[in-house]
Amino acid sequence: MKLVVCINHVPDTETKVKIGTDGKTIDPSGVNYMLSPYDEFAIEAALKLKEQFGGETYAMSLGSDVHKETLRKTLAMGIDKAILLKDTAMRDSFSIARALADELKRMSPDCVLFGKQSIDYSGEQIPGLVAEFMGLPSVSVVVKIDAKDGKITCEREIEGGHEIVETSFPVVIAAQKGLNEPRYPSLKGIMAAKTKPIEDRQPTAVPIVVETISIQKPAAKQPGKIVGTDTSAIPELVRLLHEEAKVI
Numbered sequence: 564m565k566l567v568v569c570i571n572h573v574p575d576t577e578t579k580v581k582i583g584t585d586g587k588t589i590d591p592s593g594v595n596y597m598l599s600p601y602d603e604f605a606i607e608a609a610l611k612l613k614e615q616f617g618g619e620t621y622a623m624s625l626g627s628d629v630h631k632e633t634l635r636k637t638l639a640m641g642i643d644k645a646i647l648l649k650d651t652a653m654r655d656s657f658s659i660a661r662a663l664a665d666e667l668k669r670m671s672p673d674c675v676l677f678g679k680q681s682i683d684y685s686g687e688q689i690p691g692l693v694a695e696f697m698g699l700p701s702v703s704v705v706v707k708i709d710a711k712d713g714k715i716t717c718e719r720e721i722e723g724g725h726e727i728v729e730t731s732f733p734v735v736i737a738a739q740k741g742l743n744e745p746r747y748p749s750l751k752g753i754m755a756a757k758t759k760p761i762e763d764r765q766p767t768a769v770p771i772v773v774e775t776i777s778i779q780k781p782a783a784k785q786p787g788k789i790v791g792t793d794t795s796a797i798p799e800l801v802r803l804l805h806e807e808a809k810v811i
């Protein structure tokens with residue numbers, strides 16, 4: 564089975580992100596990057612499918628050379644080969660998805676796995692777009708996978724419950740938190756990753772159809788208000804929660 568996991572290299576959740584001087588990109592200075600957390604579930608799912616069916620696992624990312632750092636981590640987790648669709652240009656979700664789909668069509672995988680969401684811009688668009696461009700079935704927010712006899716049954720997390728769906732390979736799957744417990748890279752895995760290949764490939768040029776005009780941080784939080792320090796403050800507290808904060 565040929566399994567490809569598409570991964571993104573995103574700012575570490577601990578990083579205090581600053582907006583660049585152009586007002587529409589992130590200032591990369593001082594930013595630590597990491598594998599987008601939902602993509603870890605996708606990698607673990609690919610490794611488990613390989614353990615079940617055999618075959619080969621690939622991690623693929625579209626971006627600049629800095630994505631290699633994160634691709635190397637996937638190799639340390641156990642992925643066999645990595646591909647960097649090398650591009651330094653800014654792309655929107657549509658353009659990223661088209662370039663990924665063009666490369667994936669050439670590779671003809673049995674299963675393409677994604678995180679359900681890239682935690683930097685949270686578009687939640689790329690898995691569905693790739694499936695559409697490839698003409699493949701797509702299952703989103705997957706929390707359980709059961710594959711046998713050429714069929715794949717997935718459990719999806721939906722509002723207030725779970726939905727069970729069945730489809731067949733080849734398929735596009737977007738992983739939700741809880742799908743599995745992603746493994747940590749072992750020391751052996753880290754050493755092996757140093758010699759595993761990361762191949763540069765040229766992504767197709769696709770026009771950008773959605774342009775970012777600006778990005779803004781949320782307004783600074785107002786300082787807290789101390790209404791009183793004993794029970795006599797309760798009526799005023801209730802009034803403020805009701806009339807000002809409008810939460811009760």
Ligand SMILES: Cc1cc2nc3c(=O)[nH]c(=O)nc-3n(C[C@H](O)[C@H](O)[C@H](O)COP(=O)(O)OP(=O)(O)OC[C@H]3O[C@@H](n4cnc5c(N)ncnc54)[C@H](O)[C@@H]3O)c2cc1C
Nearest residue numbers: 569570571624625656677678680681684685686687688689
């Ligand atoms: C203001 C702004 C500035 C940006 N600046 C840059 C920039 O300077 N350089 C740049 O390259 N990108 C840039 N991007 C793109 C950004 O980093 C994300 O890659 C892109 O927005 C992800 O799209 P999404 O949020 O729709 O992804 P989602 O649809 O939420 O992602 C879902 C899944 O798709 C996969 N995926 C997402 N992105 C990639 C990828 N690149 N390669 C492989 N798989 C992927 C992952 O599995 C991910 O979990 C910028 C985007 C915006 C809005």
